[in-house]
Amino acid sequence: MTPSRFLIINADDLGISPEANRGIFMAYEKGVVTDSSLLIQGPYSRQAIEKIKKNPSFHVGIHIDLDPLLGWKSPGIERFPRPKLLEMMNKPDFFKRVKKEIDKQVTAFLERGLIPSHIDTHHHVHGFPQIFELLVEAMDRLGIRAGRFSKKGYALLGREDIPVTSGQAQWMEDVLRKKGILHPHHLIDPLFPFSLKEIPAGVSELMVHPSMGGDQWRQKDFEMLINPLFMSTVREEGIQLISFSELVSSPSPLT
Structure with a gap:
């Protein structure tokens, strides 16, 4: 028997712009996007929430944005050199501010009903071990049982990547397992060439940023998703599309 392949198509940056909101919901309505990540403090989050509440089957997670605390701005601006930033992350005051900000954004999300x-982070900053630990602590406390994880580290557009060593990856996986937090086995980033035919067995997350207008790379994601060839390949390959919610609610592990 051919091993099962499950794919979460997760649209990041919901709430960042009207164009992104339109692109994400259009891809959802076409049955392609299966989950999403909301920037609760995004300038167009209210617009997104209104649409979410009109679509009860729409799955949405929290896209925690810690960029201001790190001195990060778009496009690719970092106030501190990476060694200085890593040094800052080990200070108790930084821990307190990050914990407070995570709690603030989660509370705002929940208060909107x-x-x-799931939970993930803007620019994958939970790839830094210090932030990972605080995020998992919040997830455990709040009973949020799924999130994004990559044992290979995280590539960032226009800025330095966030590497994850094999030792860090093993530690992170152990922490997630002990806390009962589930995650896809593989993270696929369309910034790099990939083939649906080569998606491995188990659960994968395809992270996308679809947008009807705006940044060219976001438009490219949107065009990829709504191309009829995309979904026809999914069907031909027998890939099962799921959400993070279905990953958690499955009566048996999806492997």
Whole structure:
């Protein structure tokens, strides 16, 4: 028997712009996007929430944005050199501010009557071990049982990547397992060439940023998703599309 392949198509940056909101919901309505990540403090989050509440089957997670605390701005601006930033992350005051900000954003999400399917972070900053630990602590405390994880580290557009060593990856996986937090086995970033035919067995997350207008790379994601060839390949390959919520609610592990 051919091993099962499950794919979460997760749209990041919901709430960042009207164009992104339109692109994400259009891809959802076409049955392609299966989950999403909301920037609760995004300038167009209210617009996104209104649309979410009109679509009860729409899955949405919390896209924690810690960029201001790190001195990060778009496009690719970092106030501190990476060694200085890593040094800052080990200071107790930084821990307190990050914990407070995570709690603030999660509270804002919940107060709007939304149920989080998962948690991830803007620009993958939970790839830094210090932030990872604080995020997992919040997830455990709040009963959020799914999130994004990559044992290979995280590539960032226009800025230095966030590497994850094999030792760090093993530690992170152990922490997630002990806390009962589930995650896809593989993270696929369309910034790099990939083939649906080569998606491995188990659960994968395809992280996308679809947008109807705006940044060219976001438009490219949107065009990829709505191309009829994309979904026809998914069907031909027998890939099962799921959400983070379905990953958690499955009566048996999806492997």
